[in-house]
Amino acid sequence: MVHSYTTTIGDIAQLFDGPHATPKKIQSGPYFLSISSLEKGRLNLEKSAFLSESDFQKWTKRVTPEEGDLLFSYETRLGEAALMPSGIRACLGRRMGLLRPNRKKVLPEYFLYAYLSPAFQQIINANTIKGATVNRIALNELPNFDIRIPPIEEQRLVSELLANIDKKIELNNRINAELEAMAKTLYDYWFVQFDFPDANGQPYKIAGGKMVYNPTLKREIPEGWEDTTIEKTESNIVTGKTPSKQKPEYFDGDIPFITIGDIRGNTFIVSTEETLSKQGADTQSGKYLPEDSICVTCIASPGLVGFVTQRAQTNQQINSVICKNEINKYFLYFAMKGYFEGAKAKTGNTFANMNKGDFSDIKVLSPSTQELQSFHEIVQPIFQKIKKCSLENFELQQLRDWLLPMLMNGQVTIKQKAS
Amino acid sequence: MVELEFQEKTKQLIDSLKSICATNGLGNSTGEFEIITQVFLYKFLNDKFAFEAKKIDANLAKAEKWEETVESMSEDDLEMLQLQMGGDTARLKPHHFISYLFSQQNEPDFAKLFDDTLMDIAATNNDVFSVMTDSGEKVRLFSRINENVTVSKRDAFCRAIINKLIEFSFERIFTQKFDFYATIFEYIIKDYNSNSGGKYAEYYTPHAVARIMAAILVPEAQRGQIKNVSCYDPSAGSGTLLMNVAHAIGENRCSIYTQDISKKSSNLLRLNLILNNLVHSIPNVIEGDTLRHPHHKDGAQLKKFDYIVSNPPFKLDFSDIREELDSKENKERFFAGIPTVPKKEKDKMKIYTLFLQHIITSLKSEGKAAVVVPTGFITAKTGIDNKILKHLVDNKMLAGVVSMPSNIFATTGTNVSILFIDDSNKGDVVLIDASNLGEKVKDGKNQKTVLSPAEEQKIIDVFNDKQAVEDLSVAVSYEEIAAKNYSLSAGQYFDVKIEYVDITPDEFKAKMQSFTDNLDSLFSQSHELEAEIKKQLAGLNYGS
Numbered sequence: 001m002v003h004s005y006t007t008t009i010g011d012i013a014q015l016f017d018g019p020h021a022t023p024k025k026i027q028s029g030p031y032f033l034s035i036s037s038l039e040k041g042r043l044n045l046e047k048s049a050f051l052s053e054s055d056f057q058k059w060t061k062r063v064t065p066e067e068g069d070l071l072f073s074y075e076t077r078l079g080e081a082a083l084m085p086s087g088i089r090a091c092l093g094r095r096m097g098l099l100r101p102n103r104k105k106v107l108p109e110y111f112l113y114a115y116l117s118p119a120f121q122q123i124i125n126a127n128t129i130k131g132a133t134v135n136r137i138a139l140n141e142l143p144n145f146d147i148r149i150p151p152i153e154e155q156r157l158v159s160e161l162l163a164n165i166d167k168k169i170e171l172n173n174r175i176n177a178e179l180e181a182m183a184k185t186l187y188d189y190w191f192v193q194f195d196f197p198d199a200n201g202q203p204y205k206i207a208g209g210k211m212v213y214n215p216t217l218k219r220e221i222p223e224g225w226e227d228t229t230i231e232k233t234e235s236n237i238v239t240g241k242t243p244s245k246q247k248p249e250y251f252d253g254d255i256p257f258i259t260i261g262d263i264r265g266n267t268f269i270v271s272t273e274e275t276l277s278k279q280g281a282d283t284q285s286g287k288y289l290p291e292d293s294i295c296v297t298c299i300a301s302p303g304l305v306g307f308v309t310q311r312a313q314t315n316q317q318i319n320s321v322i323c324k325n326e327i328n329k330y331f332l333y334f335a336m337k338g339y340f341e342g343a344k345a346k347t348g349n350t351f352a353n354m355n356k357g358d359f360s361d362i363k364v365l366s367p368s369t370q371e372l373q374s375f376h377e378i379v380q381p382i383f384q385k386i387k388k389c390s391l392e393n394f395e396l397q398q399l400r401d402w403l404l405p406m407l408m409n410g411q412v413t414i415k416q417k418a419s
Numbered sequence: 420m421v422e423l424e425f426q427e428k429t430k431q432l433i434d435s436l437k438s439i440c441a442t443n444g445l446g447n448s449t450g451e452f453e454i455i456t457q458v459f460l461y462k463f464l465n466d467k468f469a470f471e472a473k474k475i476d477a478n479l480a481k482a483e484k485w486e487e488t489v490e491s492m493s494e495d496d497l498e499m500l501q502l503q504m505g506g507d508t509a510r511l512k513p514h515h516f517i518s519y520l521f522s523q524q525n526e527p528d529f530a531k532l533f534d535d536t537l538m539d540i541a542a543t544n545n546d547v548f549s550v551m552t553d554s555g556e557k558v559r560l561f562s563r564i565n566e567n568v569t570v571s572k573r574d575a576f577c578r579a580i581i582n583k584l585i586e587f588s589f590e591r592i593f594t595q596k597f598d599f600y601a602t603i604f605e606y607i608i609k610d611y612n613s614n615s616g617g618k619y620a621e622y623y624t625p626h627a628v629a630r631i632m633a634a635i636l637v638p639e640a641q642r643g644q645i646k647n648v649s650c651y652d653p654s655a656g657s658g659t660l661l662m663n664v665a666h667a668i669g670e671n672r673c674s675i676y677t678q679d680i681s682k683k684s685s686n687l688l689r690l691n692l693i694l695n696n697l698v699h700s701i702p703n704v705i706e707g708d709t710l711r712h713p714h715h716k717d718g719a720q721l722k723k724f725d726y727i728v729s730n731p732p733f734k735l736d737f738s739d740i741r742e743e744l745d746s747k748e749n750k751e752r753f754f755a756g757i758p759t760v761p762k763k764e765k766d767k768m769k770i771y772t773l774f775l776q777h778i779i780t781s782l783k784s785e786g787k788a789a790v791v792v793p794t795g796f797i798t799a800k801t802g803i804d805n806k807i808l809k810h811l812v813d814n815k816m817l818a819g820v821v822s823m824p825s826n827i828f829a830t831t832g833t834n835v836s837i838l839f840i841d842d843s844n845k846g847d848v849v850l851i852d853a854s855n856l857g858e859k860v861k862d863g864k865n866q867k868t869v870l871s872p873a874e875e876q877k878i879i880d881v882f883n884d885k886q887a888v889e890d891l892s893v894a895v896s897y898e899e900i901a902a903k904n905y906s907l908s909a910g911q912y913f914d915v916k917i918e919y920v921d922i923t924p925d926e927f928k929a930k931m932q933s934f935t936d937n938l939d940s941l942f943s944q945s946h947e948l949e950a951e952i953k954k955q956l957a958g959l960n961y962g963s
Contacts, residue, residue, distance in 0.1 A: 157955075157958075160955070161952070161955040161956075164948055164951050164952050164955065165952060167948055168945065168948045168949065168952060171941055171944055171945045171948060172945070174941055175938065175941045175942070175945065178934055178937050178938050178941065179934075179938065181934065182931065182934040182938075185927070185930055185931065185934070186931075188919060189922070189927050192919045193919065193921050193922070195921075195924070195927070203924050206923075206924065218914050342918065343913075355800065357800075357904065358904075403959075411961070412959055412960065412961055413959075413960050414955060414958045414959055414960070415958045415960055416958065
């Protein structure tokens with residue numbers, strides 16, 4: 001007989017409502033939190049505004065968020081929540097509520113996982129009031145919502161495991177960011193600043209290496225190097241396509257179908273929202289991309305670049321480069337990223353509809369083979385590590401999402417082993 | 420500050436007239452539009468008559484009541500006086516004067532007298548002041564305004580109007596310049612030009628756009644040197660674009676030719692011409708469909724013009740006339756093709772491509788044009804749009820493009836660019852991306868972008884001097900444009916600048932060491948967490 005441990009929100013936490021107006025926002029100071037800051041259990045303060053000190057005093061008269069408080073959205077973005085961190089001064093934003101846990105009954109960390117678990121999300125859905133414009137939950141009903149809260153010790157064991165998995169994922173992301181920044185510093189030093197090692201092992205330009213003005217690239221580049229285009233560097237460029245949506249049998253198979261959202265923030269594309277069946281993908285067999293192809297978004301949000309990690313296809317907003325020559329791979333990755341970063345700052349929406357021809361014609365540097373080879377040898381292990389961490393993160397996310405509901409409903413428990 | 424004072428008084432008059440209309444239930448209606456524009460015009464013609472008459476006849480200038488002096492003239496003397504006034508002043512008789520109507524306001528059926536007076540003025544001036552339709556019918560100067568008013572209120576309505584008209588004289592405004600009339604004209608029409616004008620929406624071109632177009636078509640250095648030229652707008656609307664160009668050239672040095680399918684536009688345009696001393700061009704105002712029945716011709720051929728300006732409708736359902744347009748005689752005019760009728764979304768047919776082709780074939784050799792187009796046109800890679808771009812580039816008849824900021828038009832979300840066609844330009848083409856200029860302001864419910872005078876002038880100077888200004892403009896050859904698949908978007912020619920600050924070898928080494936140290940720390944933490952997670956996973960039990 002397993003104890004259900006079901007109780008209500010009101011029994012374990014105190015509920016506070018947020019303001020129903022907006023203060024004047026400024027550039028720095030205490031935060032005026034926003035529900036857009038709540039992202040899958042994390043608080044992203046980059047999306048919150050600031051308010052003045054005097055406004056802060058005024059707006060926190062009723063409640064001042066404290067470390068361990070659970071922040072949640074009760075109108076639009078229902079189901080999102082995050083914990084208030086320590087060392088941050090902030091007031092609640094509009095459509096945001098706060099639950100202050102009774103720490104004798106519930107640990108904040110466990111409370112957050114329980115709130116985000118599928119079981120409680122279903123309770124939120126069942127109690128959602130559908131509006132013409134936005135959906136919401138009635139705050140006065142929230143204290144009556146059921147939630148499963150086991151004894152403190154069990155909470156601690158469960159939240160520690162889940163938190164460790166989350167920490168590991170976060171660490172991998174930081175490792176990846178550091179590795180890519182390291183590789184980019186090398187790319188810039190060699191191919192932007194032109195201080196790659198010369199014949200004597202000295203930095204080329206600083207040591208007085210000969211530079212020649214290139215009218216196409218409109219800058220001085222090392223003698224003997226040239227300008228070229230993406231297509232001349234690697235001619236196998238594929239523009240993606242979407243199979244007919246009127247045939248459901250073409251979808252939900254084993255073949256990843258990459259769209260813009262899958263590339264954003266991912267150097268390696270390890271998962272996709274949509275997939276194609278073999279049947280669907282074979283209707284456009286010319287669109288298959290092998291592992292390590294480079295995907296570049298060219299429409300809507302141009303300039304996102306990422307590597308394919310298993311045989312895949314993309315939609316029509318993405319052009320991909322299949323590298324025949326291995327040593328071009330990571331050089332092209334940075335060259336294309338650099339192109340779009342430079343272009344984006346200058347031209348706003350000019351790239352809204354870059355097609356395959358425009359993409360193929362992008363001008364890039366053509367360094368000598370020796371430098372490309374050396375660069376490849378140095379950064380290849382770096383990118384392999386990034387890929388390994390990305391794949392590991394995917395597995396960890398799968399593990400966490402699989403364990404979360406079973407840990408929340410008591411189906412799975414943790415025993416502390418004596419060590 | 421006479422000018423400002425009279426501007427204020429003129430605006431007050433307009434506001435008073437609008438108030439009278441509102442009191443009679445005509446606020447913001449089509450009827451109000453007709454009444455305001457016609458009554459204002461009547462006042463204008465009356466006072467201009469007085470102004471011109473006093474210049475010629477010293478007795479009139481000295482008289483306490485000039486109307487009485489005119490009334491006492493013999494018919495021969497009056498006719499002689501009017502002959503001396505010139506063709507751009509309406510011919511009036513003593514019983515046409517505002518003062519005469521004022522003296523009759525308490526008579527029965529005053530409203531009828533009011534309308535009869537306007538109709539008589541129209542009949543007397545029919546030869547000069549009427550607009551023609553493409554079928555040859557004349558559209559008179561005035562119509563009966565009281566048809567818009569409830570029968571029982573008509574006399575009182577007209578009494579209220581005549582009392583406003585009598586209050587002050589316009590005479591001192593007749594020495595004013597173009598900008599004064601442009602301001603007044605905008606004020607008169609501001610409540611009536613919206614995008615709900617029917618099939619052919621009557622879009623109002625912002626003055627900033629019109630000024631830029633005129634200043635680039637007729638640069639400062641050329642003003643005063645051009646004469647006897649023709650200016651044309653195939654979708655003239657209220658004529659704002661033409662007024663600006665005519666002003667740049669000199670109103671007495673050019674003739675204006677227009678066509679517009681909208682009766683309302685033709686009336687506005689006539690008012691604009693009269694205000695701007697372009698009465699001699701009224702016979703060239705044609706009310707009618709430019710695409711189906713282009714009126715201005717030399718024999719059987721389209722008449723060709725020195726300057727063409729246009730802000731054409733962009734997208735419209737013309738499916739019911741599409742086949743009619745696809746004819747042998749239109750082969751040459753619509754050289755790039757006529758959009759086909761789509762199965763859905765017929766209201767998105769690109770009618771502007773037809774106006775563009777019409778304009779290109781209506782341009783004299785060495786002629787110039789400025790056309791407002793949707794910004795998507797300048798980067799079109801296929802279809803009729805691209806064929807037009809090829810035609811302009813391959814025939815070297817471009818001056819350039821100015822891409823405007825978003826929301827320069829408050830009523831449409833479409834981004835617009837101004838295309839400058841110049842058959843005499845064989846050198847570089849100037850492309851300007853002004854999308855980052857301007858300031859956002861609220862305009863009713865819409866957001867609107869407004870260019871400052873300094874920004875307007877900058878665009879004009881950069882264009883006319885063919886300057887390449889970083890992040891704003893490029894000057895490119897026709898060959899370069901063809902190589903870029905005929906794109907006229909400045910952004911595609913901007914140098915992609917590499918923002919990078921050189922670092923020293925020591926800085927490079929230090930940075931690499933920092934990466935290495937950070938990674939060592941992260942790797943250690945990662946290994947610890949791995950061990951912890953493994954231990955915890957080993958402790959998992961299913962069930963209890």
